[in-house]
Amino acid sequence: DTAVSQTPKYLVTQMGNDKSIKCEQNLGHDTMYWYKQDSKKFLKIMFSYNNKELIINETVPNRFSPKSPDKAHLNLHINSLELGDSAVYFCASSQSGTWNNEQFFGPGTRLTVL
Amino acid sequence: AQSVTQLDSHVSVSEGTPVLLRCNYSSSYSPSLFWYVQHPNKGLQLLLKYTSAATLVKGINGFEAEFKKSETSFHLTKPSAHMSDAAEYFCVVSDRGGGSARQLTFGSGTQLTVLP
Numbered sequence: 261d262t263a264v265s266q267t268p269k270y271l272v273t274q275m276g277n278d279k280s281i282k283c284e285q286n287l288g289h290d291t292m293y294w295y296k297q298d299s300k301k302f303l304k305i306m307f308s309y310n311n312k313e314l315i316i317n318e319t320v321p322n323r324f325s326p327k328s329p330d331k332a333h334l335n336l337h338i339n340s341l342e343l344g345d346s347a348v349y350f351c352a353s354s355q356s357g358t359w360n361n362e363q364f365f366g367p368g369t370r371l372t373v374l
Numbered sequence: 375a376q377s378v379t380q381l382d383s384h385v386s387v388s389e390g391t392p393v394l395l396r397c398n399y400s401s402s403y404s405p406s407l408f409w410y411v412q413h414p415n416k417g418l419q420l421l422l423k424y425t426s427a428a429t430l431v432k433g434i435n436g437f438e439a440e441f442k443k444s445e446t447s448f449h450l451t452k453p454s455a456h457m458s459d460a461a462e463y464f465c466v467v468s469d470r471g472g473g474s475a476r477q478l479t480f481g482s483g484t485q486l487t488v489l490p
Contacts, residue, residue: 264417301412301462303480350417362408363478365417 264366283351292334380481397465408466
């Protein structure tokens with residue numbers, strides 16, 4: 261069974277559209293994350309979220325918003341898509357409580373904005 | 375504040391020869407350090423992690439890394455490269471600072487090419 265899954269795997273859309281990427285984990289973890297990987301493979305944290313706390317990277321535009329219907333899901337909603345949003349987006353999860361826990365990553369969603 | 379520097383953006387080795395991927399870190403606290411691997415069009419997979427126990431850490435697929443506090447380094451090595459090792463490798467640091475949800479800081483990655 262897939263531990264962290266994302267849908268869709270590929271997403272091609274026009275500028276100005278609104279889109280969502282879904283993420284689910286079946287590991288029982290209480291913390292989930294969204295990362296953006298640019299064309300140079302650089303990975304940057306966008307959000308981390310558990311039941312108590314949402315931490316937002318201050319460089320993330322407010323067009324991006326995480327939505328968590330329950331502990332196993334953290335979806336990423338993007339409004340008014342721009343060309344610069346094209347990237348691969350990775351979801352991850354971990355168990356909080358200790359600061360050195362491994363994060364488990366999903367397979368990624370490749371977003372292309374035309 | 376924490377940061378990580380991967381000293382080589384590309385490394386090429388011949389199959390069967392040793393691999394060395396270099397990583398230096400900066401951290402305000404005692405850090406945890408990780409190496410992740412990303413194969414083409416795949417997600418990231420943990421190779422190994424250092425969490426203040428033994429300084430020489432063994433991971434999957436024959437990889438290991440040594441934490442050297444005096445040099446602030448955490449270089450990844452493997453005695454003999456295999457074709458399947460060709461991938462992007464990320465050095466990652468996490469320290470005690472920050473909120474309750476721990477955040478990782480990634481290096482810029484090293485692309486490993488294995489030549490036949």
